[in-house]
Amino acid sequence: AQKVTQAQTEISVVEKEDVTLDCVYETRDTTYYLFWYKQPPSGELVFLIRRNSFDEQNEISGRYSWNFQKSTSSFNFTITASQVVDSAVYFCALSEDFYGGSQGNLIFGKGTKLSVKP
Amino acid sequence: SAVISQKPSRDICQRGTSLTIQCQVDSQVTMMFWYRQQPGQSLTLIATANQGSEATYESGFVIDKFPISRPNLTFSTLTVSNMSPEDSSIYLCSVGLANSYEQYFGPGTRLTVT
Numbered sequence: 001a002q003k004v005t006q007a008q009t010e011i012s013v014v015e016k017e018d019v020t021l022d023c024v025y026e027t028r029d030t031t032y033y034l035f036w037y038k039q040p041p042s043g044e045l046v047f048l049i050r051r052n053s054f055d056e057q058n059e060i061s062g063r064y065s066w067n068f069q070k071s072t073s074s075f076n077f078t079i080t081a082s083q084v085v086d087s088a089v090y091f092c093a094l095s096e097d098f099y100g101g102s103q104g105n106l107i108f109g110k111g112t113k114l115s116v117k118p
Numbered sequence: 119s120a121v122i123s124q125k126p127s128r129d130i131c132q133r134g135t136s137l138t139i140q141c142q143v144d145s146q147v148t149m150m151f152w153y154r155q156q157p158g159q160s161l162t163l164i165a166t167a168n169q170g171s172e173a174t175y176e177s178g179f180v181i182d183k184f185p186i187s188r189p190n191l192t193f194s195t196l197t198v199s200n201m202s203p204e205d206s207s208i209y210l211c212s213v214g215l216a217n218s219y220e221q222y223f224g225p226g227t228r229l230t231v232t
Binding site for chain 2: 024035043045047050052093105106
């Protein structure tokens with residue numbers, strides 16, 4: 001069965017601190033896709049990253065970085081030098097399907113609410 | 119990329135009534151998905167809507183309660199029928215574009231049932 005676990009329900013940091021959001025997944029498929037989305041207080045879902053199971057290279061995008069480790073079934077997300085605008089709920093998600101070239105449905109974790117205080 | 123709009127953006131409805139939510143995409147897509155996000159919770163897939171076929175519902179969701187239409191490749195509707203306060207949620211549609219790894223989400227419809 002597929003499952004995504006985000007054990008951290010809420011995290012509070014002070015601006016400029018680094019913070020890591022944990023994500024552990026379960027799947028029986030050898031091909032799968034992992035995502036991170038940001039949901040600010042306004043409610044829209046903002047796509048951050050997508051990785052496939054064959055690409056374990058870590059990725060950095062500005063202050064954001066992602067650590068994908070198949071050995072521990074983890075896909076952790078680090079924000080460096082956090083800012084108040086990073087305050088949001090962050091969701092990790094898993095997809096096992098890729099139909100005819102388009103992404104199938106996502107299985108979401110429960111989300112981690114990040115509060116960055118000035 | 120895809121631009122997705124949803125109508126209405128929010129509504130307050132009476133118990134026992136029904137609400138139809140519209141999802142419009144600015145490009146043709148094969149697969150559309152409907153998710154529910156209950157207050158303070160994560161997103162849960164309601165159903166997958168492919169054009170030209172019946173929607174496929176996830177466990178716990180039934181067609182009588184959440185009928186879906188998919189008349190063409192850019193549009194879908196989700197109806198929340200015989201509403202109760204437990205249906206108060208944000209309902210989001212999403213699409214996967216051909217040859218794109220991203221799944222795009224609409225802005226959501228915030229439903230409150232009184």
